[in-house]
Amino acid sequence: MSDNIYLPYLVTIEKITQEAPGVRTLRLKFNDEALARSFEFKAGQFGEYSAFGEGESTFCIASSPTRKGYIECTFREAGRVTSALAKLEEGQTMGFRGPYGNTFPLDEWRGKNLLFVAGGIALPPMRCVIWNALDTRGSFGDVSILYGAKTVADLVYKHELKEWDERPDVRLVTTVDPGGETPEWKGEVGFVPAVLEKMNPSAENTIAIVCGPPVMIKFTFPVLDKLGFAPENIYTTLENRMKCGVGKCGRCNVGDKYVCKDGPVFSRAQLEALPAEF
């Protein structure tokens, strides 16, 4: 294996799932058989995905470390590299560097209840933790998921939402923004913070994992405060612009913390100690 940290692994696209308009999931298999067997990562980590000829983009690893033999990423077509990645077809080759960054402390969460609050395209980093927890279900107490998107069409992982909904050991609440509902929609209508307040989850022995656009996070934190969640028991991920992913290129820092090395996972208590630079 190369000692050049910038050289990506070659991966082949095994499966493409169109999740929502402009959002797709790629299942990637390492071309190197030995690497495919030995590759390990933990929930919360991310990678740099290459479309050769266009460059690299940063996405979390959206599949669970309990599912071996492949990794998945889910991304929104946003600009140059993501558009190029969206043009690739099953069987084609792309690049991956990683896993990078820190992880959700699942080991510390053993025996606790987990409350997931996600908005929009921010479900991918959480989906990794959700499956990790569900695949080791005995280690955790109650698992509740609140997921909101602008419209019904924008909800990602629709097949998995159905699976979670049908499981007796998961409480799933989905919501769409007012005006985003369809006649058939059976979920909630309303913004995530308001629906969370209505859900009224207990903070007792519970960890809240919150991922979403900055405005959703901003209005969700006060609700969690009201519900009695201590800042140490709330986790989120930061998305600062990245290039190297390994603490060298100098662009992802928030104060003296590098999101690519010290993050992307931060507790709210850690965030409160950081300057507002994200």
Next chain:
Amino acid sequence: MEQKYIPKSSLKAWLAKVKDGGKQIYAPVTEGGKTSFRRVKSVDDISMEHVQTAQSAKGVAFPRTEKLFSYAMQPGGVALQDYDSANIPHTVVFGLHPCDAAAFKPLSGIFGWDTGDKPFGERMQRVTLVSLSCSKCDELCFCTSVDGSPGSAVGSDILLTAVGSEGYLVEIVTDRGRALTEPHAALFEAAPDVNKEELLAHVPVRFSVGAVERSLAGAFESDVWKQQSARCLGCGACAFVCPACACFDIQENPKGSASGDRIRCWDSCGFSLFTLHTSGHNPRSVQSQRWRQRLLHKFSYMPRRLSVRGCTGCGRCSRACPVDMNLWEHLSELENLKN
């Protein structure tokens, strides 16, 4: 530290032998009124009289653009060709000043912490630094305020100090330096009995770096950043000339549609695009936030994270700045900052 003397008449002979031995010489050359580091063809071209080169010597280990690997589309896949260190020349950087030699420490800190950086590491392994003490300085130099000095040997493999106009005191600092002098011992003489301090430029201490660094610990929200950066254009020149700046971008350099290189190139935290998210959100959306990042990175984050400061007081940023930002004046202001 071993000391010798080399007469001016032997200096060029020594460098010519070093060059004949297969090493390239990277040294200041004056062209069009501008002195810059170049791979010199003839040692006669080397300039020894300037105060400071426009660019630092960092490009020898961290080139302005560098290929990280190449890719080629092939039927049924993509072939990658890894970074190739085989063609990196063994290089003697000659005539850099102590501030530039000292700057390889912060560069090594950034590139070497946690995981190694192959392109930088491979180049550094092939570099020998033969520095020249400063007998001249200007009003923008401030090495003595950041633990340096015009005669500091820190970071150098060999340090030369001019003794009058006839020759140089030679301080051999490292084994790598010794490997460059020992084979040519006949060219060197015994060190003269001189007081080195008297041969150096006098660079006044402009501020207390300890006081500055203590102030910075609580200065994130201070108004001083706005005041200081009001005239900053965000042109990034200060970062491009800095011997200790290492921020980089990674870009594709396609050669047609079927192959190309992944390259990295110098970047600057002063640019508005540096931290811009694709969504349009920018954590550092105004210049004062970017100026603050520049200073805090060098004088707060790097000391804390890497135990090395990101500035050696060369004064280049102040010389290059189109709106005359004077770094040591700004730092002096921070020394007395009331948070």
